[in-house]
Amino acid sequence: MNLIVQKYGGSSLADADGIKRVAQRIVATRKAGHGVVVVVSAMGDTTDELHDLALEVSPLPPGRELDMLLTAGERISMALVAMAIANLGFEARSFTGSQAGVITDSVHGKARIIDVTPGRISSALADGAIPIVAGFQGVSQDSKDITTLGRGGSDTTAVALAAALGAQTCEIYTDVDGVFTADPRIVPAARRIPVISYDEMLEMAASGAKVLHLRCVEYARHYQMAIHVRSSFSSREGTWVAEAPAAQPEENGMDQPIITGVAHDRSEATITVSGIPDKVGVAAKIFRVVARSGINIDMIVQSTSRSTGQADISFTLPRQDGQTAMTVLRGVQEEVGFDSLVFDDRIGKISLIGAGMRSHPGVSADFFGALADSGINIRMISTSEIRISAVVDAADLDSAVVATHRAFGLEDGQAEAVVYGGTGR
Amino acid sequence: MNLIVQKYGGSSLADADGIKRVAQRIVATRKAGHGVVVVVSAMGDTTDELHDLALEVSPLPPGRELDMLLTAGERISMALVAMAIANLGFEARSFTGSQAGVITDSVHGKARIIDVTPGRISSALADGAIPIVAGFQGVSQDSKDITTLGRGGSDTTAVALAAALGAQTCEIYTDVDGVFTADPRIVPAARRIPVISYDEMLEMAASGAKVLHLRCVEYARHYQMAIHVRSSFSSREGTWVAEAPAAQPEENGMDQPIITGVAHDRSEATITVSGIPDKVGVAAKIFRVVARSGINIDMIVQSTSRSTGQADISFTLPRQDGQTAMTVLRGVQEEVGFDSLVFDDRIGKISLIGAGMRSHPGVSADFFGALADSGINIRMISTSEIRISAVVDAADLDSAVVATHRAFGLEDGQAEAVVYGGTGR
Numbered sequence: 001m002n003l004i005v006q007k008y009g010g011s012s013l014a015d016a017d018g019i020k021r022v023a024q025r026i027v028a029t030r031k032a033g034h035g036v037v038v039v040v041s042a043m044g045d046t047t048d049e050l051h052d053l054a055l056e057v058s059p060l061p062p063g064r065e066l067d068m069l070l071t072a073g074e075r076i077s078m079a080l081v082a083m084a085i086a087n088l089g090f091e092a093r094s095f096t097g098s099q100a101g102v103i104t105d106s107v108h109g110k111a112r113i114i115d116v117t118p119g120r121i122s123s124a125l126a127d128g129a130i131p132i133v134a135g136f137q138g139v140s141q142d143s144k145d146i147t148t149l150g151r152g153g154s155d156t157t158a159v160a161l162a163a164a165l166g167a168q169t170c171e172i173y174t175d176v177d178g179v180f181t182a183d184p185r186i187v188p189a190a191r192r193i194p195v196i197s198y199d200e201m202l203e204m205a206a207s208g209a210k211v212l213h214l215r216c217v218e219y220a221r222h223y224q225m226a227i228h229v230r231s232s233f234s235s236r237e238g239t240w241v242a243e244a245p246a247a248q249p250e251e252n253g254m255d256q257p258i259i260t261g262v263a264h265d266r267s268e269a270t271i272t273v274s275g276i277p278d279k280v281g282v283a284a285k286i287f288r289v290v291a292r293s294g295i296n297i298d299m300i301v302q303s304t305s306r307s308t309g310q311a312d313i314s315f316t317l318p319r320q321d322g323q324t325a326m327t328v329l330r331g332v333q334e335e336v337g338f339d340s341l342v343f344d345d346r347i348g349k350i351s352l353i354g355a356g357m358r359s360h361p362g363v364s365a366d367f368f369g370a371l372a373d374s375g376i377n378i379r380m381i382s383t384s385e386i387r388i389s390a391v392v393d394a395a396d397l398d399s400a401v402v403a404t405h406r407a408f409g410l411e412d413g414q415a416e417a418v419v420y421g422g423t424g425r
Numbered sequence: 426m427n428l429i430v431q432k433y434g435g436s437s438l439a440d441a442d443g444i445k446r447v448a449q450r451i452v453a454t455r456k457a458g459h460g461v462v463v464v465v466s467a468m469g470d471t472t473d474e475l476h477d478l479a480l481e482v483s484p485l486p487p488g489r490e491l492d493m494l495l496t497a498g499e500r501i502s503m504a505l506v507a508m509a510i511a512n513l514g515f516e517a518r519s520f521t522g523s524q525a526g527v528i529t530d531s532v533h534g535k536a537r538i539i540d541v542t543p544g545r546i547s548s549a550l551a552d553g554a555i556p557i558v559a560g561f562q563g564v565s566q567d568s569k570d571i572t573t574l575g576r577g578g579s580d581t582t583a584v585a586l587a588a589a590l591g592a593q594t595c596e597i598y599t600d601v602d603g604v605f606t607a608d609p610r611i612v613p614a615a616r617r618i619p620v621i622s623y624d625e626m627l628e629m630a631a632s633g634a635k636v637l638h639l640r641c642v643e644y645a646r647h648y649q650m651a652i653h654v655r656s657s658f659s660s661r662e663g664t665w666v667a668e669a670p671a672a673q674p675e676e677n678g679m680d681q682p683i684i685t686g687v688a689h690d691r692s693e694a695t696i697t698v699s700g701i702p703d704k705v706g707v708a709a710k711i712f713r714v715v716a717r718s719g720i721n722i723d724m725i726v727q728s729t730s731r732s733t734g735q736a737d738i739s740f741t742l743p744r745q746d747g748q749t750a751m752t753v754l755r756g757v758q759e760e761v762g763f764d765s766l767v768f769d770d771r772i773g774k775i776s777l778i779g780a781g782m783r784s785h786p787g788v789s790a791d792f793f794g795a796l797a798d799s800g801i802n803i804r805m806i807s808t809s810e811i812r813i814s815a816v817v818d819a820a821d822l823d824s825a826v827v828a829t830h831r832a833f834g835l836e837d838g839q840a841e842a843v844v845y846g847g848t849g850r
Contacts, residue, residue, distance in 0.1 A: 016481035050501065056441035058508040065511065068519050069504035072497040076475065079494035083483040086490065094493050099569075120569075144524075144545075 003035040003125075003167040007135060007158035011175040012232035013077050014044040022173075022232060023084035026130060030090060035125055037165060038092075039135045039158040040081055042073025047136075063108025067137070067148045071097070074134035074154070082132045091129040095120055097137035097146075101164075102157060104138035104147045111138060111147035113156065113219075116164035133161060152213025159216050163223035170225050172212065173232035178239030179204065179211050181410040182262040186401050189411040193261060195240045200260045200355050203387040207351035208265025217241065258356025258363065259408040264401050265349040266394065268298065269319040270380070273329065275339025278309035285336055286313065289328045295321040298349075299382040299391065310339075314380065316391060319345050347379065348397030351389040352404060364388055370407035376400050428460040428550075428592040432560060432583035436600040437657035438502050439469040447598075447657060448509035451555060455515060460550055462590060463517075464560045464583040465506055467498025472561075488533025492562070492573045496522070499559035499579070507557045516554040520545055522562035522571075526589075527582060529563035529572045536563060536572035538581065538644075541589035558586060577638025584641050588648035595650050597637065598657035603664030604629065604636050606835040607687040611826050614836040618686060620665045625685045625780050628812040632776035633690025642666065683781025683788065684833040689826050690774040691819065693723065694744040695805070698754065700764025703734040710761055711738065714753045720746040723774075724807040724816065735764075739805065741816060744770050772804065773822030776814040777829060783810055795832035801825050 006029065008022050029036050041047075050070050054061045061069075078094040085092035101117035124131040135154025140147050149156050155172055162170035179201070182190040196204070198221035205214045211229055220227050220241060230238025276282055283302065290297060298316040305311070317325055322343055329341055357363050367388055371378060376399065380391035392400050405411060431454065433447050454461050466472075475494050479486045486494075503519040510517035526542035549556040560579025563572050574581050580597055587595035604626070607615040621629070623646035630639045636654060645652050645666060655663025701707055708727065715722060723741040730736070742750055747768055754766055782788050792813055796803060801824065805816035817825050830836060 016478070019482055053441070053501070053505065054508060057444055057505045058512040061508040062511045065504045065507040065517075065519055068507070069501060072500040072504075075497040075500065076478070076494060079490045079497075080478065080482045082490040082493070083479060083486040086487045087483040092490075094490055 003037065003165055004029060004169050004171060005037045005039060005158050005162035005165065005167045006171045006173060007039040007154055008041065008081075008173045008232055009154065009175070010041045010044050010046070010077075012173050013040060013042075013081070016080075019043075019077070019080050019084050020087075023081060023088055025173075025232065026081075026085060026092075027088045027090055030130060036130050037121060037125070037161060037167070038081065038130065038132045039154055039161060040074055040077045040132060041135050041154040042070075043077045043080075046073040046076065064145055067108045068146050070148055071134065071137040071146050074136055078132045078134050085130055085132075091127075092132050093124045093129045094132040094134070095124075096134050097157065098139035100131070100133045100161065102138035102160070103141050104149070106140040106142050106145065106147065108145075108147055110150035111140065112215075113138060113149065113160050114141055116160050118161060118164050121161070121165065133157065149215070152216060155213050155216035156219055159219040159223070159225050159227065163219070163225050167225070169228055170220070171228045171230060172216075173230060174211060175231065175233065176211060177231045177234065177236055178229050179209065179241075180261065182401055182405045183209075183264065186264070186398050187262075187405045187411070190405065191410060191412045193239050194237070195242065196260055197355055198241060198243060199386055200353050201241045203351070203353045203384060204261055204263050207263035207353065207387065207389060208267070208349065209261070209263045212241070258360050259352060259354035259410065261353055262401055262405045262408075262410065263351045263353060264397055265351070266397065267319055268316045268347065268349055268391075269322050269343060269345035270314050270316050270347055270391065271322070271325055271329070272312060272314040272342040272344070273338050273340075274312045274342070276311045276313060277337045278304070278311065282336055282338075283311070283313060285332065286329065286338075287315075289332050290315075290317070290325050293321070293324050293328050295325050299380050299389070301380050316347070316349070316380065346394045347391050348394045348400075349389055349391050350397060350400045350404060351387055352408070353387045355386050357386050357388070366407060367404060370403045371400055373407075374399055374403040376403070428462065428590055429454060429594050429596060430462045430464060430583050430587035430590065430592045431596045431598060432464040432579055433466065433506075433598045433657055434579065434600070435466045435469050435471070435502075437598050438465060438467075438506070441505075444468075444502070444505050444509050445512075448506060448513055450598075450657065451506075451510060451517075452513045452515055455555060461555050462546060462550070462586060462592070463506065463555065463557045464579055464586060465499055465502045465557060466560050466579040467495075468502045468505075471498040471501065489570055492533045493571050495573055496559065496562040496571050499561055503557045503559050510555055510557070516552075517557050518549045518554045519557040519559070520549075521559050522582065523564035525556070525558045525586065527563035527585070528566050529574070531565040531567050531570065531572065533570075533572055535575035536565065537640075538563060538574065538585050539566055541585050543586060543589050546586070546590065558582065574640070577641060580638050580641035581644055584644045584648070584650050584652065588644070588650050592650070594653055595645070596653045596655060597641075598655060599636060600656060600658065601636060602656045602659065602661055603654050604634065604666075605686065607826055607830045608634075608689065611689070611823050612687075612830045612836070615830065616835065616837045618664050619662070620667060621685055622780055623666060623668060624811055625778050626666045628776070628778045628809065629686055629688050632688035632778065632812065632814060633692070633774065634686070634688040637666065683785050684777060684779035684835065686778055687826055687830045687833075687835065688776045688778060689822055690776070691822065692744055693741045693772065693774055693816075694747050694768060694770035695739050695741050695772055695816065696747070696750055696754070697737060697739040697767040697769070698763050698765075699737045699767070701736045701738060702762045703729070703736065707761055707763075708736070708738060710757065711754065711763075712740075714757050715740075715742070715750050718746070718749050718753050720750050724805045724814070726805050741772070741774070741805065771819040772816050773819045773825075774814055774816050775822060775825045775829060776812055777833070778812045780811050782813070789813055791832060792829060795828045796825055798832075799824055799828040801828070
């Protein structure tokens with residue numbers, strides 16, 4: 001009997017009706033002859049509500065206690081799903097992350113899974129029961145304290161459990177039909193991507209696509225676990241995330257689209273440090289104080305004035321870290337000797353992702369051309385082997401996504417995607 | 426350093442403000458030089474709300490899953506209390522029943538504590554932290570599944586933990602000032618009882634007094650753990666439940682009131698089985714089918730007609746079990762051969778409790794006299810060594826409580842309680 005791990009997100013478990021619908025889908029999978037292990041998130045907005053409750057009690061709740069609190073969310077949803085399955089005549093047993101053997105490090109709020117020892121899950125399966133496992137949570141190896149894996153952690157639980165149990169597939173159920181070539185709310189003609197490679201999915205997730213979280217995809221790639229992202233509201237095929245050759249034209253002939261999708265991100269801001277003296281180590285000092293505050297910097301641009309020798313440095317960072325970064329930088333202004341600091345959160349980032357880009361240098365030119373044709377000014381650029389990102393004005397972001405998506409032939413109804421010859425351009 | 430276990434109920438933890446107030450009280454106890462271990466119930470009506478949610482999903486949720494669900498309630502409150510204490514500059518660590526070593530049998534929904542192995546609690550105390558323990562819950566010895574102890578189970582957790590840790594006192598915080606001579610909502614002049622013996626408290630709890638649950642008092646008696654029932658909204662002394670000689674006049678002279686309090690219960694109903702044939706074993710058969718349905722019968726009255734030889738049997742049972750009992754009895758009517766069944770839930774039970782009653786047979790007569798003087802008809806009677814109970818019409822219950830409370834001199838402002846001479850009457 002092959003084993004499928006199914007993960008259901010909060011939007012699929014928003015109320016009693018949603019829970020009953022999910023139970024029916026689980027039972028249907030079982031009746032189709034598969035072994036099933038289920039991983040659940042908290043119902044609807046439960047996690048946010050619990051977080052708000054914590055802030056009512058304490059402005060800075062200790063991580064250990066916040067994790068203890070938040071894990072109540074999956075405890076509620078997993079018990080309810082198990083009850084709904086029992087109602088359909090099948091035995092289901094719910095398990096906390098700790099009971100399911102999800103062992104983590106001790107970093108509360110964003111713990112990493114160290115090991116999965118799902119002995120009780122295997123026993124339940126052997127007994128013919130359907131195990132329902134709390135996502136997002138584990139127990140720390142050292143202190144035996146309850147931990148959480150951070151936002152989107154339930155996806156990671158599902159993939160890690162699937163790998164530990166030797167499951168065939170990990171199905172991630174959500175409220176959309178899969179991964180799209182762009183956000184359908186911005187580009188109504190965006191198409192579902194049938195298959196996407198781990199590397200591309202990683203870049204999509206890192207660039208703002210919200211359907212799967214980064215760490216979950218990293219896990220899946222590491223364990224070569226195929227993920228099927230699909231909707232719990234329909235029976236349509238979704239998107240397979242796997243070691244797929246589909247987007248690698250050099251191996252599969254010339255007629256594969258080299259661009260997989262367009263992602264966007266509105267959660268960043270820029271800080272520009274102007275008038276930095278032309279001395280060795282000054283830039284390093286600036287980034288060191290920011291890094292010490294635990295802030296992740298994404299893109300960096302430096303420009304130097306030929307006349308003065310002074311430099312300007314701009315970088316992007318999560319918008320929510322803006323105040324902290326500005327405060328620590330202001331604190332070293334005198335020591336470092338720069339002139340001014342400017343914070344700008346009216347920016348957006350657009351990213352073009354495709355494994356085929358590796359062998360096709362012409363993509364950048366076409367991308368920038370598409371933006372230029374729409375009169376959109378590019379403020380910063382960064383690239384990886386399979387991604388090009390540009391920072392633009394926030395007001396231009398939607399039209400940048402639409403223009404780029406169309407320029408690369410990704411729209412539904414466009415005869416076919418733009419393909420590049422083998423020579424590049 | 427002496428150790429105090431404090432238990433806070435849901436009404437004391439109804440919202441963020443309540444949680445902060447409780448945290449201040451805990452910290453104050455600690456600052457006064459005591460070691461403190463805290464046991465919490467779920468916030469406000471959380472347990473009822475979770476139960477309602479379960480019924481939305483399944484009409485008959487499996488006990489294992491219902492327990493998993495309900496235990497989310499204390500998980501939330503304990504984490505919030507720990508956060509609020511951290512806010513006041515003390516370290517608190519929350520522990521689930523399982524983590525606190527509360528080992529139970531496997532009877533979901535009303536598990537019994539088998540053992541308490543509070544190793545992690547002792548370690549936390551040794552580290553200088555304040556342990557916050559989830560009441561009402563444990564983990565089954567056999568299956569390692571999460572269990573609950575039934576309503577009022579948090580009180581039991583507190584007493585069991587206090588005994589296991591060798592605590593000096595177990596303080597049960599609630600929203601009233603202690604145990605009263607009668608329910609102050611019915612008898613505004615009811616007095617707080619300063620000290621009550623375990624036996625009397627057991628009878629009070631079994632007779633409908635809601636402030637402490639039966640099993641908690643049984644535990645306390647077994648371990649000789651002194652309980653201090655008091656309000657979390659004031660600093661007044663409450664009621665001490667202990668092996669107190671106060672109500673035993675034969676040991677302490679003649680001037681002790683022999684009646685401790687008046688309890689009442691509106692949760693029962695009666696079933697009358699009429700026209701039962703005069704044959705051996707028929708009554709046994711009737712009670713056997715009721716017992717098999719898991720229904721606890723309280724009082725029983727049998728009367729036999731001299732002319733026909735047929736008997737009528739009336740008994741009391743929890744009102745909520747009425748439908749089940751009527752159904753199973755109807756099912757054996759032909760076999761047993763009785764004439765008719767009558768269900769009546771318009772009844773109430775009043776009980777008079779006092780350890781001094783042992784040596785004073787006159788109490789019954791005074792009790793029945795007080796009811797008769799108020800024109801109240803007694804329908805059933807039962808007694809224990811230290812309790813007399815009477816079933817009356819539901820409409821008469823309040824006036825029965827008032828009349829009895831006054832007749833035995835229990836009112837605040839009455840010069841003194843009625844005392845009985847050594848000869849009885």
